[in-house]
Amino acid sequence: MYSANNMGYIVGMSSNSGKKLREERARLLAELATLSRLLHGSWVERYSVCSRPDCKCRRGERHGPRYYLVVNETGRQRQKYVANSQVEAAREGLAQYSRLREIVDRITQLNLALMKENEYESP
Numbered sequence: 001m002y003s004a005n006n007m008g009y010i011v012g013m014s015s016n017s018g019k020k021l022r023e024e025r026a027r028l029l030a031e032l033a034t035l036s037r038l039l040h041g042s043w044v045e046r047y048s049v050c051s052r053p054d055c056k057c058r059r060g061e062r063h064g065p066r067y068y069l070v071v072n073e074t075g076r077q078r079q080k081y082v083a084n085s086q087v088e089a090a091r092e093g094l095a096q097y098s099r100l101r102e103i104v105d106r107i108t109q110l111n112l113a114l115m116k117e118n119e120y121e122s123p
Contacts, residue, residue, distance in 0.1 A: 018119040025110045028103045035100055039093030041071040044079065069094075 047064035049057045057063050067082040069090055082090045114120040 018114060018117060021110050021114055021119075025107055028107055028110075032100070032103060035096045037089065037093045038096035038100055039069060039071075039090060040097050041069040041080075041094065043091070043094060044068040044070055 045065040045067055047062035048066070049055075049062055052058075067084070067087055067090070068079040069082055070077055070079050072078070111120060
């Protein structure tokens with residue numbers, strides 16, 4: 001797995017290493033197709049207090065957690081409720097989005113290295 005911290009150029013490349021970089025890029029592009037459940041947003045767990053004066057939540061035992069995914073819709077943040085039955089799937093979707101970003105960062109690094117060595121092909 002790659003991270004944004006590993007963004008240096010790959011130098012001193014031979015044609016064999018250029019082939020390896022293109023193969024790695026092809027593997028990463030194929031992995032993109034497996035990220036079909038990705039979700040772009042932030043995870044929020046919320047606890048609440050109700051209006052009943054004799055409820056345990058008034059003594060500190062709040063209701064919850066209730067789960068929300070914070071997403072951008074037309075430039076505005078919106079909180080989308082996530083049912084308990086969908087919590088695992090939503091967290092997996094967020095993890096897939098994180099992996100998407102890692103893949104994009106790594107493909108960028110690979111393409112820059114290929115460009116530097118004049119092995120970057122045009123579409």
